[in-house]
Amino acid sequence: MEAASRCCGQYIPRAGMSNTILIIEDDETLRLTLLGLLSRKGYEVQAAACGLDGLALARETRFGLILLDLRLPDIPGLEVIARLHEFEEDALVVTMTAYPEVRTAVAALKAGAYDYINKPFDLDDLDSLIRRAFETRQLRREVEWRRAQAGGDVVPGLIGDSAAFRELLETTRKIAAAGRVPALILGESGTGKEHIAQSIHSLSARAAGPWVTLNCSALPEGLLESEMFGHEKGAFTDARQAKKGLLELADGGTLFLDEVGDLSPALQPKLLRVLETQTFRRLGGSKEIRVDVRFVAATHRNLPAMVRDGGFREDLFYRLNVGSIAVPPLRERAADILPLARHFLEQAALHLGMASPAIQSEVMSRLLAYRWPGNIRELRNVMERAAILASDGVITVEQLPFGHAPAPARGESAATAGEGAATMSLAAVERQHILRVLEHAAGNKTRAAEILGITRLTLRTKLREYELRPGAGEGDEDGFQPVKN
Numbered sequence: 001m002e003a004a005s006r007c008c009g010q011y012i013p014r015a016g017m018s019n020t021i022l023i024i025e026d027d028e029t030l031r032l033t034l035l036g037l038l039s040r041k042g043y044e045v046q047a048a049a050c051g052l053d054g055l056a057l058a059r060e061t062r063f064g065l066i067l068l069d070l071r072l073p074d075i076p077g078l079e080v081i082a083r084l085h086e087f088e089e090d091a092l093v094v095t096m097t098a099y100p101e102v103r104t105a106v107a108a109l110k111a112g113a114y115d116y117i118n119k120p121f122d123l124d125d126l127d128s129l130i131r132r133a134f135e136t137r138q139l140r141r142e143v144e145w146r147r148a149q150a151g152g153d154v155v156p157g158l159i160g161d162s163a164a165f166r167e168l169l170e171t172t173r174k175i176a177a178a179g180r181v182p183a184l185i186l187g188e189s190g191t192g193k194e195h196i197a198q199s200i201h202s203l204s205a206r207a208a209g210p211w212v213t214l215n216c217s218a219l220p221e222g223l224l225e226s227e228m229f230g231h232e233k234g235a236f237t238d239a240r241q242a243k244k245g246l247l248e249l250a251d252g253g254t255l256f257l258d259e260v261g262d263l264s265p266a267l268q269p270k271l272l273r274v275l276e277t278q279t280f281r282r283l284g285g286s287k288e289i290r291v292d293v294r295f296v297a298a299t300h301r302n303l304p305a306m307v308r309d310g311g312f313r314e315d316l317f318y319r320l321n322v323g324s325i326a327v328p329p330l331r332e333r334a335a336d337i338l339p340l341a342r343h344f345l346e347q348a349a350l351h352l353g354m355a356s357p358a359i360q361s362e363v364m365s366r367l368l369a370y371r372w373p374g375n376i377r378e379l380r381n382v383m384e385r386a387a388i389l390a391s392d393g394v395i396t397v398e399q400l401p402f403g404h405a406p407a408p409a410r411g412e413s414a415a416t417a418g419e420g421a422a423t424m425s426l427a428a429v430e431r432q433h434i435l436r437v438l439e440h441a442a443g444n445k446t447r448a449a450e451i452l453g454i455t456r457l458t459l460r461t462k463l464r465e466y467e468l469r470p471g472a473g474e475g476d477e478d479g480f481q482p483v484k485n
């Protein structure tokens with residue numbers, strides 16, 4: 001993974017492969033112009049005047065991006081793409097082509113080019129195309145990395161990098177494998193409880209069986225009871241036909257009882273009985289029906305407190321709580337914020353039919369500093385909104401609902417938090433961001449490195465580079481202190 005780009009936003013060229021561009025262009029004026037302009041923007045640029053020279057350079061160096069003219073004096077651009085892919089499968093190629101050659105450009109896309117730009121082009125357009133290309137590559141890498149990390153045992157759709165998240169996955173896997181043992185998932189609204197419940201089902205031996213959900217707070221008591229247990233014909237005025245309940249429909253699978261804390265006192269003992277015996281009667285029925293159902297329940301309520309106050313039966317609580325999972329709020333697993341933000345942004349961009357926008361470094365700081373009372377659901381909404389409002393392929397603070405009111409990180413003044421990156425040098429932005437993340441992580445370098453998406457060693461190097469030298473910070477393994485200027 002190109003970790004460095006995660007901390008400062010892809011729009012700022014970084015050291016390493018994601019910073020390197022090869023231009024293959026025979027028109028000398030254009031070649032030299034591009035070389036000069038892109039170098040000034042901070043990219044490391046090399047150039048070749050023909051296809052074969054370009055291929056030779058690409059063999060020597062792995063470039064982050066290749067800008068390729070399709071009409072070259074020696075070999076056709078399409079052939080350059082084909083040969084390139086022989087030794088570098090995931091080479092990112094953007095073709096440059098004159099207007100009448102659009103069809104060739106399309107052929108280039110089919111041959112594996114990432115995108116094309118028509119000549120003559122506006123340099124700003126080229127610049128944003130380059131930024132998007134790098135961002136796409138970054139996302140692809142992250143997906144690959146996550147797959148590799150998970151060793152193929154990834155839980156579908158669940159994103160997260162924090163130690164708390166990994167622990168959560170581990171518990172989920174263990175409970176999924178524990179036969180018909182009931183599970184109780186506790187956590188604030190929007191933390192992903194339903195997602196975890198679904199994972200318990202899909203990772204369990206009953207994954208091929210039905211997954212049935214019942215929201216205990218959505219229906220009045222009578223209706224909820226008939227939904228759960230079903231009814232016989234004539235059981236009540238409107239019961240013109242017998243109807244199976246969700247318990248029967250979930251036979252052989254999992255029944256998810258969402259908001260179980262809202263289950264009425266009258267229904268609680270009825271649920272307890274099914275949990276204990278796996279048998280029940282339909283409303284108005286006399287026949288005992290036996291099912292094989294695994295119960296997974298969730299609530300955002302403080303169930304132990306409800307048990308103490310008499311609002312929830314103790315025996316039912318203990319029965320459900322055999323497999324117990326506590327989902328931490330997002331603010332307690334900061335390392336998940338950026339991977340989730342990128343994920344939701346990518347999803348939204350896909351949905352909107354646009355390339356995934358880059359995230360400005362200031363935006364990342366704000367996302368990390370915000371407390372997320374609505375948890376992951378709120379983050380998803382914020383990123384979807386930002387994707388819609390994004391201009392020039394970059395998400396800026398203006399697109400955050402809390403962008404105008406600075407949300408400073410702990411221990412940081414609002415004035416510093418509001419300082420715009422636009423007037424700062426690249427090094428100053430990076431230094432400030434590292435400082436914020438370190439503060440956010442209470443000086444813990446391992447955690448800070450995790451949030452920044454870099455190794456601890458890289459973080460140490462940067463601390464030295466920016467003269468943020470180890471001291472005796474609170475909560476730090478070996479402490480850090482910014483050197484006073």
Ligand SMILES: Nc1ncnc2c1ncn2[C@@H]1O[C@H](COP(=O)(O)OP(=O)(O)OP(=O)(O)O)[C@@H](O)[C@H]1O
Nearest residue numbers: 157158159188189190191192193194195300376377
């Ligand atoms: N780890 C995750 N990775 C990706 N998306 C997630 C993750 N956790 C939650 N989400 C997404 O966040 C949103 C909220 O999750 P979910 O509905 O599971 O939360 P919840 O805790 O059940 O909320 P509530 O208590 O309000 O019912 C959903 O869109 C879900 O897909």
